[in-house]
Amino acid sequence: MIFEDFSSAWSVMIWSTFALAVVLGAVVNKTNFCTMGAVSDWVNIGDKGRIRAWFFAIAVALLGVTLLESQGLVDPDNAFPPYRSGNLIWAENILGGFLFGIGMTFGSGCGNKTFIRIGGGNIKSIMVFLIIGIIAYFMINPLPGSDQTLMSLLFLDWIRPLSVTLDAGKQDIGTLLAGAENAATGRLWAGLILTLLLLIFVFKSGDFRSSFDNVLGGLVVGLVVIGAWYVTSTIQLGYESDFDGEVSVSLREYLDPTTSQWDMSEAVHENWDSAKPDMNSGSPQSLTFINPAGQTLGYAASGFDRVRLTFGVALVLGVILGSFLWSLATKSFRIEWFASVGDFFNHLVGGILMGFGGVLAMGCTIGQGITGVSTLAVGSILSLISIIFGSALTMKIQYYKLVYEDEASFFGALASSLVDMKLLPSKMRKLEKV
Numbered sequence: 169m170i171f172e173d174f175s176s177a178w179s180v181m182i183w184s185t186f187a188l189a190v191v192l193g194a195v196v197n198k199t200n201f202c203t204m205g206a207v208s209d210w211v212n213i214g215d216k217g218r219i220r221a222w223f224f225a226i227a228v229a230l231l232g233v234t235l236l237e238s239q240g241l242v243d244p245d246n247a248f249p250p251y252r253s254g255n256l257i258w259a260e261n262i263l264g265g266f267l268f269g270i271g272m273t274f275g276s277g278c279g280n281k282t283f284i285r286i287g288g289g290n291i292k293s294i295m296v297f298l299i300i301g302i303i304a305y306f307m308i309n310p311l312p313g314s315d316q317t318l319m320s321l322l323f324l325d326w327i328r329p330l331s332v333t334l335d336a337g338k339q340d341i342g343t344l345l346a347g348a349e350n351a352a353t354g355r356l357w358a359g360l361i362l363t364l365l366l367l368i369f370v371f372k373s374g375d376f377r378s379s380f381d382n383v384l385g386g387l388v389v390g391l392v393v394i395g396a397w398y399v400t401s402t403i404q405l406g407y408e409s410d411f412d413g414e415v416s417v418s419l420r421e422y423l424d425p426t427t428s429q430w431d432m433s434e435a436v437h438e439n440w441d442s443a444k445p446d447m448n449s450g451s452p453q454s455l456t457f458i459n460p461a462g463q464t465l466g467y468a469a470s471g472f473d474r475v476r477l478t479f480g481v482a483l484v485l486g487v488i489l490g491s492f493l494w495s496l497a498t499k500s501f502r503i504e505w506f507a508s509v510g511d512f513f514n515h516l517v518g519g520i521l522m523g524f525g526g527v528l529a530m531g532c533t534i535g536q537g538i539t540g541v542s543t544l545a546v547g548s549i550l551s552l553i554s555i556i557f558g559s560a561l562t563m564k565i566q567y568y569k570l571v572y573e574d575e576a577s578f579f580g581a582l583a584s585s586l587v588d589m590k591l592l593p594s595k596m597r598k599l600e601k602v
Contacts, residue, residue: 170404195490197491203277244340251339255334265552267529279300
């Protein structure tokens with residue numbers, strides 16, 4: 169899609185993203201697609217229906233990105249965030265994912281579910297959103313009166329040195345297996361094989377195949393991920409060059425003065441403020457909800473400055489609206505407040521952990537668990553595993569504490585939970601299995 173001016177190109181990207189997000193919000197509300205709920209069903213009652221729906225979304229997104237990238241129609245190599253970076257921040261992926269998994273358990277859902285619940289009238293989720301947004305914003309933006317971010321103050325000096333620079337230059341499975349020279353072929357085959365394995369796992373369950381909501385939820389979430397990748401990868405600006413005739417550049421190239429050949433004349437910015445959005449806002453990207461929470465608060469704090477209206481803001485607002493419209497249509501909209509002081513503190517802790525963890529891990533259950541995995545990035549897979557582990561372990565500990573009440577210490581519940589998960593020998597069990 170080639171446009172003659174930046175304003176038109178940017179508007180199409182924002183409105184396309186918003187439309188996709190409205191569909192996502194409505195369908196996720198309707199089908200109760202929930203990654204935290206998926207882990208809860210699996211851990212507490214052994215039901216893998218929603219886990220399969222989550223993995224179906226991964227399979228759909230992975231297949232779409234694999235095929236479209238092979239045709240040059242999506243560009244994960246230049247994505248924001250940089251999923252395929254040659255610098256594997258494995259410690260951040262693991263720690264951030266683990267913290268996020270704990271946080272989404274305390275906060276009654278991941279980032280996406282938080283916005284779905286806001287659309288359905290849940291006031292508790294507004295608080296969670298604000299906490300996530302503030303922490304996510306200041307994890308990557310300087311604190312007031314300072315040149316330091318939360319990331320640089322709390323994490324950067326000790327955790328970034330643990331990262332590994334990969335000789336292959338990229339961290340996706342295709343490049344690591346086939347080498348940089350054969351990366352395209354490696355990605356195609358790795359993507360197709362992994363998709364097949366996921367689909368076999370998902371559809372071998374008769375219960376899943378007969379669940380319309382689980383199938384629909386996974387399918388639509390995966391398709392929206394593909395749609396966002398396509399929109400942000402293919403919108404370009406075209407102009408006449410004195411030397412090469414008709415030329416087109418991506419929004420990222422236009423926003424980055426070090427790579428762009430675009431003529432920065434006033435005509436380009438017709439109907440647009442003189443300032444430009446951040447370069448990363450024009451990068452190929454897809455669904456993720458932690459950094460967009462911070463972007464949305466930044467957009468509001470700026471007085472709704474048009475330049476701050478990014479892909480992430482459109483995504484957040486669209487999901488909330490889609491969920492709200494579905495709630496109205498089905499008469500399920502209802503105001504929900506904190507049930508107790510303990511409930512308030514659980515959501516407070518959940519929001520804090522999701523804010524820190526989501527930025528550290530470079531995404532959430534959707535941002536890394538589906539969008540990131542669709543790029544075959546090793547860091548995304550590490551984040552996904554860590555999120556599931558953090559959430560599952562927290563649920564098991566909570567369950568032991570609930571059953572044994574004052575009889576169970578935290579460490580007793582932790583040891584017994586790790587034994588249940590086959591991560592400690594059975595002789596270290598402190599509490600009888602429940």
